[in-house]
Amino acid sequence: MNYLIGIDLGTSSVKAILMDREGNILSQAQKSYQIDVPEIGYAEQSPELWWSSTKNVLKKILEQNIDPSRIGGIGFSGQMHGLVMVGKRGESVRPAIIWSDQRSKSQVERINRLIQEEKAAGKMLNSVSTGFAVASLLWVKENEPESYGKTDKVLLPKDYIRFRLTGKLAVEATDASSTLAFNVAERKWAECLIDTLDLKKELFPPCFEPFDIAGEVTERAARETGLPEGIPVVFGGGDQFMHAVGNGLVYPGMVSSNIGTGGQIAAMTDQPLYDSKLRTNTFCHVKPNTWNIQGSSLNSGLSLEWLKTNILKEKDFGTMEAMAAGVPPGSDGLIFLPYLTGERTPHLNPNAKGIFFGLAFGHRSEHLVRAVMEGVAFSLKDSLEIMESLGIKADKVMASGGGAKSRLWLQIQADVYNKPIYTTKTREEASLGAAITAGVGIGLYPSVEEACEKVIHTHAEIIEPIKKNSSLYAERYEVFKELYRRNKDLFLL
Known part of the structure; x- marks a missing residue:
């Protein structure tokens, strides 16, 4: 069981690679999609479209005469900051508001003022921008109270796809920190800010680390994707961090x-x-x-x-x-x-x-x-x-x-x-980083540093x-x- 899958849920497409433990890419696939712009300054995507596109690429990488029983783990990379709102059964409440959305300008000003007033910059390490999940969530609360009321949990984009594979609702620290509802210095939800903004704390799911195992491919997900049931699924990280891993x-x-x-x-x-x-x-x-x-x-x-x-x-x-x-x-x-x-x-x-x-x-x-x-x-x-x-x-x-x-x-x-x-000699760094993270998570590699030394090679030309x-x-x-x-x-x- 020495094959690894890395899935990168990007802004314009989802990509997946299947590689062996040496980093040789045996199969890869990509499915493109668009950004929806219901109004000028808005940017949304359908979580269901993400899932159907992901199913498509997973089926394609398994078509290349691959023995699925040798797949040992799956890891994730994903576009950062976006807000995915799901109900009690994990259903999508509304289209996801993604990172390039500009609608939350007034909420951003208010949140950044609070960060300064509370002298919280040393814990947050950031200011908030439009498109960040906490600002988008505050906008939804103030402008779409019905959607806010139906929401049981908020996720990042890739976390929704991982949920569809495993049935488990959770996030991990790299992407969670990009929501700006997060204490980046201490790697935990910023409960003080969440309280001050009068957001429901129960909306924010448990937070784990990128190399932790999130669950296994469920029977239903196996039917929908062609993957064997029971493959360990590792949390992975935001695309910037998986790019970093994929570049060593x-x-x-x-x-x-x-x-x-x-x-x-x-x-x-x-x-x-x-x-x-x-x-x-x-x-x-x-x-x-x-x-x-x-x-x-x-x-x-x-x-x-x-x-x-x-x-x-x-x-x-x-x-x-x-x-x-x-x-x-x-x-x-x-x-x-x-x-x-x-x-x-x-x-x-x-x-x-x-x-x-x-x-x-x-x-x-x-x-x-x-x-x-x-x-x-x-x-x-x-x-x-x-x-x-x-x-x-x-x-x-x-x-x-x-x-x-x-x-x-x-x-x-x-x-x-x-x-x-x-x-590097790899052109799909985020997917590669996700696959490496899966390998570290399941113990195929002793550490991320050793995995990168084994798998990643730079071009001789500088x-x-x-x-x-x-x-x-x-x-x-x-x-x-x-x-x-x-x-x-x-x-x-």
Whole structure:
């Protein structure tokens, strides 16, 4: 029983891999879905759609001449922050409100004011943003009292899928810490904040650790997925932490640059470090007494997807990359602010807007593409600068997500950060991290560190920064930051 399954419930798709104990991926599958936008600024998804998509990918990975009896464990990765509300029988009460939702602006202001008034920043280590579960839950309570009254428990997105596999309602510390109803320093629910917000404490389920076994595949789930009944299911973690595990970032001193739908700069620490201005987030990492500090961009891959689908009407990202490759660094003076759905780090501003600045008659569609790629890297550099100001070393940056699949975007990151960029040979880091977590949880690996040494391999090629490009980008980055400062008040109009 040395096969492991890692399931990554993302924002745009669910992915699953099946691997052996050496990390060889024997089978993988993916099922895409959309974000529902019932009103401008809202972002929702159906938990039932997540489950049906997960069943689809599990059936597909078992079609590849795999002996299911050799599957020893299943682990999870999932999009963070989202609010899933379930009733007494575990039924979904309403569509999940996910991380990119902007409806809870007034609730966010109130919660952050409370954190300051209660001098709780040293325990919370964060401020609240729109899309975080505690703010979304408060919005539901105040605007949909009927839905709030029907709710028995609140979960994170991946926890709902794990519930459908095991029948057990629970959460784990990494994702729970991203709800901001959590005492991150002490790895437990923040009961004082929950009480102050007049939320029902019984809504928050038991909280475990990522390597704990959550339950086993039930008879019903076995019928629906094709999995054998009784496979141990391990809690897993939020996608940022599973990305970290999948990249081998389980030691202090390494930094990851993830470009997915959103983007993150993240580092593991053995101290609960946090930015005093609360521009970054510090969440529980996969082991007790470890934390993950990260800066988040809401609109990384999302910006390129928006340009591809809504503006240029291109069919694939490969075409887009080829277009951008013909444009010199700096996009001939064109700069893009990637704030299509507001921004978190460093601005914490849900009203921020996207901007193309410097448009001239000679600019073409390929300039737009490169400017978007560069703008995303600039927005992540904002987070990297905060990390370094806290004393976090960033000598080695590991790239992951969709941005790691683009040779051009890797070079742009290296040049903008002025640091060497490393990549792993795995392209599904979150799913791999989930599978590794399952292996540690069932005892197949003695520790997560030894598992990563065994399973994860980096590419020999290191993407080094090009000096003249880094000098140019340093100048353009200052313009990028000034553009936000000068337009901040106009975003409110």
